[in-house]
Amino acid sequence: MLVTRAEVEDFLFEEAALLDAWRLDDWLELFAEGACYRVPPAGSPDEVDPATTLFYVADDYFRLTERVKRLNKPTAHVEFPKSRCRHLVSNVRIVSSTEDGLRVTSNYVTYRTKGGRTETYLGHHIYDLCLVHGLLRIRNKTSFLDTDNLNEQGKVSIIV
Amino acid sequence: MGLTVPGRASDSYVVEDRQRSVFRVDRRVFVDREVLEREQRLIFDRCWLYLAHDSEIPNPGDYLTRKVGGRELIFARGTDGTARAFFNTCPHRGAMVCREAQGNGKMFRCMYHSWAFDLTGKLVARPEAERYSDNIEEGLHDLVPVALVDDYRGLFFVNYAANAIDLSSYLAGAKEYIDLTLDQSEAGMEIVGGVQEYGFEANWKLLAENSCDGYHGLPTHATYFDYLMAADGQLGNLQTKRNEPRDLGNGHAVIEYGAPWGRPVAKPVAAWGEAGAADTAAIHARLADRFGSERADRIAYNNFNMVIFPNFVLNNIMAITFRTFFPDSPGKQQVKAWALAPEEESREMRERRLYNFLEFLGPGGFATPDDCEALRLCQLGYQNLAAAGWNDISKGMGQNEQITTDEEQMRIFWREWDRRMSGCDDER
Numbered sequence: 001m002l003v004t005r006a007e008v009e010d011f012l013f014e015e016a017a018l019l020d021a022w023r024l025d026d027w028l029e030l031f032a033e034g035a036c037y038r039v040p041p042a043g044s045p046d047e048v049d050p051a052t053t054l055f056y057v058a059d060d061y062f063r064l065t066e067r068v069k070r071l072n073k074p075t076a077h078v079e080f081p082k083s084r085c086r087h088l089v090s091n092v093r094i095v096s097s098t099e100d101g102l103r104v105t106s107n108y109v110t111y112r113t114k115g116g117r118t119e120t121y122l123g124h125h126i127y128d129l130c131l132v133h134g135l136l137r138i139r140n141k142t143s144f145l146d147t148d149n150l151n152e153q154g155k156v157s158i159i160v
Numbered sequence: 161m162g163l164t165v166p167g168r169a170s171d172s173y174v175v176e177d178r179q180r181s182v183f184r185v186d187r188r189v190f191v192d193r194e195v196l197e198r199e200q201r202l203i204f205d206r207c208w209l210y211l212a213h214d215s216e217i218p219n220p221g222d223y224l225t226r227k228v229g230g231r232e233l234i235f236a237r238g239t240d241g242t243a244r245a246f247f248n249t250c251p252h253r254g255a256m257v258c259r260e261a262q263g264n265g266k267m268f269r270c271m272y273h274s275w276a277f278d279l280t281g282k283l284v285a286r287p288e289a290e291r292y293s294d295n296i297e298e299g300l301h302d303l304v305p306v307a308l309v310d311d312y313r314g315l316f317f318v319n320y321a322a323n324a325i326d327l328s329s330y331l332a333g334a335k336e337y338i339d340l341t342l343d344q345s346e347a348g349m350e351i352v353g354g355v356q357e358y359g360f361e362a363n364w365k366l367l368a369e370n371s372c373d374g375y376h377g378l379p380t381h382a383t384y385f386d387y388l389m390a391a392d393g394q395l396g397n398l399q400t401k402r403n404e405p406r407d408l409g410n411g412h413a414v415i416e417y418g419a420p421w422g423r424p425v426a427k428p429v430a431a432w433g434e435a436g437a438a439d440t441a442a443i444h445a446r447l448a449d450r451f452g453s454e455r456a457d458r459i460a461y462n463n464f465n466m467v468i469f470p471n472f473v474l475n476n477i478m479a480i481t482f483r484t485f486f487p488d489s490p491g492k493q494q495v496k497a498w499a500l501a502p503e504e505e506s507r508e509m510r511e512r513r514l515y516n517f518l519e520f521l522g523p524g525g526f527a528t529p530d531d532c533e534a535l536r537l538c539q540l541g542y543q544n545l546a547a548a549g550w551n552d553i554s555k556g557m558g559q560n561e562q563i564t565t566d567e568e569q570m571r572i573f574w575r576e577w578d579r580r581m582s583g584c585d586d587e588r
Binding site (some may be wrong): 039040041042044050051053054055056057058060062063065067069070073075076077078115148149150151152153154155156157158 | 187311319352353354355357358359360361380382383386387391398447494498499507510514515517518519522524526528529531533534536540
């Protein structure tokens, strides 16, 4: 697939901007139908499997859609009022490329601020990207956590 | 009754007025450091505390390290097959001996002066051993074992008080619900790889309450029921009329009830398709062969949330979770949660189970994060306790029958908490 790192970076920075702005419906549009979104337990190897390991988040496309609907409601109490989020993305690399897709990794730091506290999520993302009607789209996104646990953050109530 | 509160009109942290059907808890129990210190001494140092499941160290030489009740422990299976628990501290200068979360080996070696201990905790090697006298008493330089370690059907608990009552007596009526959970497997149940570890900005007792609180379900978890409706198109398929809390003795309590969600053991939902319906029908038929249809139905359909005093939760709901939580400070706790599953489960059924687990449970689920918010708000609210000083746990008092959305199960917890904090104990 002929896509440059700069184009991938533009795409990932746009994703981060949508998440910072809580524009989740627009964010969901970045995913190809059938896409998955996952957050495995801290310290997991890249090939970790949600069919055999207990994750924090393992959404298929249906549940990802439902997650967005949920977070858009005031009854998603943990995010009402909405927290302020800041998604920092760096070290973007295209690690492999085939005719119909790219594997991309990036490092991230995401800050979530609410009620006088700022929580930090950090780690790396692995994306499988593809082109749909000529536009970059996410086929899979897995967000790996570096922290040993979520004792300080408590939850993954935002999209990291 | 209860622990004296200096300078208060009422002399107890827990006040039960059966005549007026009022049950109240002083909010200072959630914020005072001296209450926490007393809890450590009278509760965590004296009650049976959940350590681990048998399946986490299946083979000789397997070990794990875990913090339980404020102590750092090593839990190891010896070459004789026996599981033992030790304090993870070198008898020499105190360094933590084992630094890995889990592993397999023949011995533990302290990195500081290279003292080495076998799987029974016995010192087996150290540099310049000849410089120690032969007169040193036997065992002085071994790892210190935990006073009491015992298991009920593979659930290992520790007790730091050598004179505590035995585990089986302690668990009392809770064993019935452990049995209901474990009996769904013929091969045995196992912890599924991966632990969820997260913190709550709230006192540990608030999570004990929340874990068996039927009343908060609809308001707190409205978005979860929205999701269920979208996923399954119904919220009425309960399969059981059971709806009651039960006192299981020694402060343990349970609520048992029907619910609309799917249960990986044998209550399918639409999303599992014909294959899922066939798989669960086969599991149900086998349960009926083994236990008769009445108990099979109870294992298949009945949900329960059980709190084994003080801090072990077994929730057998849309998946099975074990959960423990320990205070860091009055307003902060650390939670560990595991998923339990039958060893013989098919890959498809296991996948459905874990998918189900995450729809509700844990830091990324559609429900637990809102519990996190509820408990955080409670803890913040207690800043007002000088003016607004009491929690109310009266719901259902004075009624002929208790239901799961009443609060009797929490009153059971609080009566035991109050009894122990008043200095009562159940030593042998």
